[in-house]
Amino acid sequence: MSYSAVVYKVMIASPGDVSAERSIVREVLSEWNVVNADVRRQVLLPIGWETHSVPEMGDRPQALINKQILHDCDLLVGVFWTRIGTATGEYASGTVEEIEEHIKVGKPAMLYFSSAPVLPDSVDYDQYRRLKEFRLSCQSRGLYEPYSDIQDFRTRLYRQLQLKINRDEYFQANGLAESLPVIRDIPPSPSLSKEAAFLLKECVADPSGHVLHLSHPGVYVLQVKGKNLIEYGNERSRATWTSALEELERDELLAATGPKRNIFKVTRKGYEVADRLP
Incomplete structure (x- = not known):
């Protein structure tokens, strides 16, 4: 049976070396919807440049992505491993620009940094150096989450997504959270507490x-x-x-x-x- 639901858009922000993690974010959001959508009448919709952006001319590519998809998103999930991405002319990379523009307007962001082993010959050390600089800048501005491998990332994201939706003031203000009920005036039945x-x-x-x-x-x-x-x-x-x-x-x-x-x-x-x- 059909029903009305509140849809929250979740931006997936990452450079190109964490494609598996991007897929996991989509899977975790889908799992959240399976468990919660019917009961809560809310849906978490994954958003990414590869699925939601369209060809357009007249501005910087990242500025167009921001306009087309980022500005309407409610939550951002950012993931990094060894790369930071390509500089945009405004920020160190497109991913960093998405994160900074998102939090600039007071919307919630969840950042994850992988510590998984990597072959030394596969690392671009300039990319890695700039990534470490960005991660260091995040330490004084909030909390980010390290993870050790793909399964660890899935476990942490699934658990922390529940906490974010249930506790963050942004979602409370937009109707996802309600106050706890007062039951003191409800008498017990003969057989039930x-x-x-x-x-x-x-x-x-x-x-x-x-x-x-x-x-x-x-x-x-x-x-x-x-x-x-x-x-x-x-x-x-x-x-x-x-x-x-x-x-x-x-x-x-x-x-x-x-x-x-x-x-x-x-x-x-x-x-x-x-x-x-x-």
């Missing part, structure tokens, strides 16, 4: 009847109707809401829909019990 009763009623009120549950190192999400019920960094909150989910599953009011146990749906029994809740 007040948290479990609240979670069941919220799930039933969502037309999809879904609860999203993610648990990775440092990332805990239990989300219904676009709201993450687990307060970030609060272990008591994590334990409380995880227990509520387990309670509903144990009583056969919610059921996991796949082997990854990321999505739980209301059962027929769950709808019947919810109808009897105060």
